Amino acid sequence: MATIKDVAERAGVAPSTVSYVLSGSRKISEDTRRAVQAAIAELDYHPRASARTLRSARSDVLALAVPRVPGEYRAVDGRFAIDISDAARDHGYDLLLMTDLDGVGGLRRVAGSGLADAAVLMAVEEQDPRIGAMRELGFPTVLLGRGDDDSALPWVDLDWEAAVALALRETVAAGHRHIAFLASADHEIAARRGYAVHGLDGARSAAKETGADIGVHRSSSDPDVLGRRVREVLGARSAPTALVVQHLHRLPHLLAEVAAAGLRVPEDLAVVPVGALPDDLGGRPLPRIDLPVAEMSSAVVELAVKAIAAAPPGRDTQDDPTPGLPPHRLIEPQMAPGLTIAPPKMPT
């Protein structure tokens, strides 16, 4: 294991010179630089991360806190983990994956021990205890998904209101007049999750704006309940010609219900998912609004890096009066390109 001293010796210079060559924070003569770099290559020298971190109070690591429900797995978590890792790398950071079953303990440890410089909190819930804990510690933290209190911490989220409104507007533009909107599940709405609430808002404003007949229906995580509601909606007297779906967890199940009702997609019923991951679709090329994972990941890392710059580690910025609101990024939704919403069979 080569150290900076070994490199210096081999290059015939002082250790500090090697350090300066590495950091570039001082002018070094061309000859010296070359000698040093040759020595580095020959010895396969790598600076010890721990020594750097100890000195500089910066680890160049971001922590990603993934919520974990035992026995359950949400595909979106893994997807974001990978993309956020890519984004972090682009900014010179490594990513530490925290899947803590016991809530806030792991995050406290990582923050307190200086293992990471900032945290990204996924799947933020109302009254998430992690938010308070991180604020109390004065630890730079960014939320993926809006919390209830916009002034608390920086955050990034898809603009769910705009997304649902866009999907509905496009559906109307395709000629549909009777549209069903399948919103989030009961318990998500009851918990006033951001995406659930804002999605409903979007449906409301689209209905007002377009004047179309838009029926709003809640989903359910119980397949049986969901199936019953879908059958009700599709079997009603003035059945919808299009279905805009925000609750995608059971989309294949839902499509099976549609098929079982004797309806073909999209001839009899256009189906438009909102906030979709590729896996949600079961391989079907539906017109849709994708969840912009890469863009959200990039944005959340950018905010994390900014938060680190604003709160230099090593000093308690706890009593800092937070000059102004924390920043946020509301990501604009877009229809997936290259697909069009089929028109209704018989326009009414």
Added chain:
Amino acid sequence: MATIKDVAERAGVAPSTVSYVLSGSRKISEDTRRAVQAAIAELDYHPRASARTLRSARSDVLALAVPRVPGEYRAVDGRFAIDISDAARDHGYDLLLMTDLDGVGGLRRVAGSGLADAAVLMAVEEQDPRIGAMRELGFPTVLLGRGDDDSALPWVDLDWEAAVALALRETVAAGHRHIAFLASADHEIAARRGYAVHGLDGARSAAKETGADIGVHRSSSDPDVLGRRVREVLGARSAPTALVVQHLHRLPHLLAEVAAAGLRVPEDLAVVPVGALPDDLGGRPLPRIDLPVAEMSSAVVELAVKAIAAAPPGRDTQDDPTPGLPPHRLIEPQMAPGLTIAPPKMPT
């Protein structure tokens, strides 16, 4: 940011005493211990990870190298990342997610800088350059999936041969005599990927053992090609009554083809996926062999921890003659409980 010195001062003891209380590597009187622990709690003291690592040459971090194809995302990668993180935590390790687009560079850096104590390599390919690089560095490394050379590094994999054989045997046991086995895709077989090769072996041995008519067909990552082959198989004169599928990437597409051929599942055709993730199934309760992600994750972390213990960091063990073969874990496949394979409509 409290240090061990602050704690010592507040407790009226020496810094080393605090250290000993923390590590438990020395007898400490009850009174002293209590005083120290009170001080720790009052100051909310956390040991600096970087200082510990610098001293001990151990970071208590595992690196997970996830292969990345730009613009592509494999759901299985995210799934394993989360589960391996859980498993690492159980062993006292944190997990660093490496999604390096430029191959072996990131791994070298993490290994050389001491950021991690060991690496887990996902989705190992034949002739994977990362394997040689890690061996050369003498860095503890474990493979998730078999490489071609079993003596190279410790590894963990599902026993794909047993899995395919089991699925076929169970299908035969359900009464089927004409079975189609949809193997891995052309390019996977051409590349001699472990799971592809071993899956074919399993089909061969099951055919011999049961005497059933088992047709082996290669899959394709091209949906059109796959569709054509499936139609051929299902439309043949002696059409199969069951389909055992190892290539799950396009399962929903495949099921759509089956439906388009006018066949109902499972009445007309039993479908049995092998090595499935929940997402692969599109919500359908098919009889199947699941990919045992949790078990594989746990096993891979165990081997990584053992590899660390065998190669104490800080000393070059490069010239160690590797006393005996590296360990491995071949995970035994199991049919998903609570589901049965439907018998054929008209046994032949």
Added chain:
DNA sequence: CTGTTAGCGCCTTCAG
């Protein structure tokens, strides 16, 4: 049973 001390590898003043 507890205290003192040296040093892990690096960076960054300060001197030359």
Added chain:
DNA sequence: CTGAAGGCGCTAACAG
């Protein structure tokens, strides 16, 4: 333009 020195926080070998 380069070198020497101190200290980041912690642990483990030496005292006592």
